[in-house]
Amino acid sequence: EAGVVQSPRYKIIEKKQPVAFWCNPISGHNTLYWYRQNLGQGPELLIRYENEEAVDDSQLPKDRFSAERLKGVDSTLKIQPAELGDSAVYLCASSSDGKAFFGQGTRLTVV
């Protein structure tokens, strides 16, 4: 069974440019998470979906970040415009029965 797939693996952009990350969760998993992880720290939740509904986006910086999960399957996370402080690893996870499975993440570097 395929795991959680994220793309791209790496992205380098200049500040003020837009960027988008894509996530394909495990088939049948209704819950999807986007986390941001800074080096050496634990992941911090940005947004959580139950099917296509965003049920927890309190930590999402809504002035520049947006996310969508059309049809309750794939999801995209967008940053526009990116800032230097957005450099981090962006992790997507999906869960079933309380067990979460993570993708490899997208490492974003803003220069």
Add this chain to the structure above:
Amino acid sequence: TQLLEQSPQFLSIQEGENLTVYCNSSSVFSSLQWYRQEPGEGPVLLVTVVTGGEVKKLKRLTFQFGDARKDSSLHITAAQTGDTGLYLCALVTITGTASKLTFGTGTRLQVTL
């Protein structure tokens, strides 16, 4: 804001040594999970603990949930270089069929020969 504090933040030991890492909260956990994350990868679930005082073993790893369900520990016996990674505890909050994970600050373990 992280609700879970992990200690130590960083631990460097030699192969064969034993170690314990801790996860603490001022709040009671409904259940808690431990993950290991290797460089360039996402976290991988190791175990879920639910009952206060519960002890679970996974080969050389022993997980304990505090009696009051406010703390947990992970003990590794005879560490190997393959145990190197970031160990994360996560608070699991379940509402109906939905679950929310809140991660701790992490303990970075380095095991050398």
